[in-house]
Amino acid sequence: MAKLYSKHPNKEQISMNPKKETIDFLLNYSKALRIVKYDKMKFEALLN
Amino acid sequence: MKNQLITDATLVSNYIKGDESALGILITRHKQRIYSFVYSKVYDKDIAEDIFQDTFIKVIKTLKKGSYNEEGKFLPWVMRIAHNLVIDHFRKSNRMPKFSNSGEFSIFSVLSDSTLDAEKSLIKEQVERDVRRVIQELPEDQKEVLVMRMYNDMSFKEISEKTGVSINTALGRMRYALINMRKIIDKHNIILTN
Numbered sequence: 566m567a568k569l570y571s572k573h574p575n576k577e578q579i580s581m582n583p584k585k586e587t588i589d590f591l592l593n594y595s596k597a598l599r600i601v602k603y604d605k606m607k608f609e610a611l612l613n
Numbered sequence: 614m615k616n617q618l619i620t621d622a623t624l625v626s627n628y629i630k631g632d633e634s635a636l637g638i639l640i641t642r643h644k645q646r647i648y649s650f651v652y653s654k655v656y657d658k659d660i661a662e663d664i665f666q667d668t669f670i671k672v673i674k675t676l677k678k679g680s681y682n683e684e685g686k687f688l689p690w691v692m693r694i695a696h697n698l699v700i701d702h703f704r705k706s707n708r709m710p711k712f713s714n715s716g717e718f719s720i721f722s723v724l725s726d727s728t729l730d731a732e733k734s735l736i737k738e739q740v741e742r743d744v745r746r747v748i749q750e751l752p753e754d755q756k757e758v759l760v761m762r763m764y765n766d767m768s769f770k771e772i773s774e775k776t777g778v779s780i781n782t783a784l785g786r787m788r789y790a791l792i793n794m795r796k797i798i799d800k801h802n803i804i805l806t807n
């Protein structure tokens with residue numbers, strides 16, 4: 566059988582994960598976000 | 614895996630109740646699928662990162678506002694948000710096309726600085742001066758036609774009217790002017806290249 570010299574696709578696959586910084590940002594954002602309800606209105610308040 | 618035992622629905626409900634760590638588990642659980650999905654559409658790590666972040670900002674806001682209806686479909690819902698943000702991204706980039714310089718193709722291979730550098734402009738001046746001197750060597754009738762055609766940008770019809778000869782004669786003079794210029798150039802070994 567003929568040898569295939571092309572690279573195996575799996576080896577080329579780069580890590581498909583977001584950066585740790587992005588995750589940390591989201592977790593911190595979530596901790597900082599407060600929703601203030603007044604009457605029927607909702608306000609977003611970022612505490613940092 | 615303890616984390617896998619807790620369903621998305623439970624984690625969402627815990628998060629809404631104020632358990633911040635539930636969000637961490639949800640993100641960790643689904644980040645690869647969502648990020649891969651976005652990347653498969655935009656093929657740019659930074660843009661994928663931005664869209665991933667915006668997706669979860671939307672998720673966080675919706676959950677905190679209590680606008681999320683839990684129907685046991687957390688992941689499809691997040692994927693739908695990501696999908697909509699990808700569409701928004703392409704809409705924006707269509708309105709504002711930009712050229713990203715990635716891969717082998719470089720924009721600078723297309724765009725070049727057309728202004729001449731000092732050396733080239735000196736050579737150009739020299740060549741033009743040599744050409745003018747060669748033209749001075751031509752017989753008067755040929756010189757006249759060539760100057761009108763090349764420097765004054767006149768048509769052969771205009772030249773024939775101005776000089777009072779037929780168009781064919783003007784064409785013939787132009788032809789002989791060029792032949793004679795080539796002869797002069799060869800004779801004096803003048804190099805007229807940039």
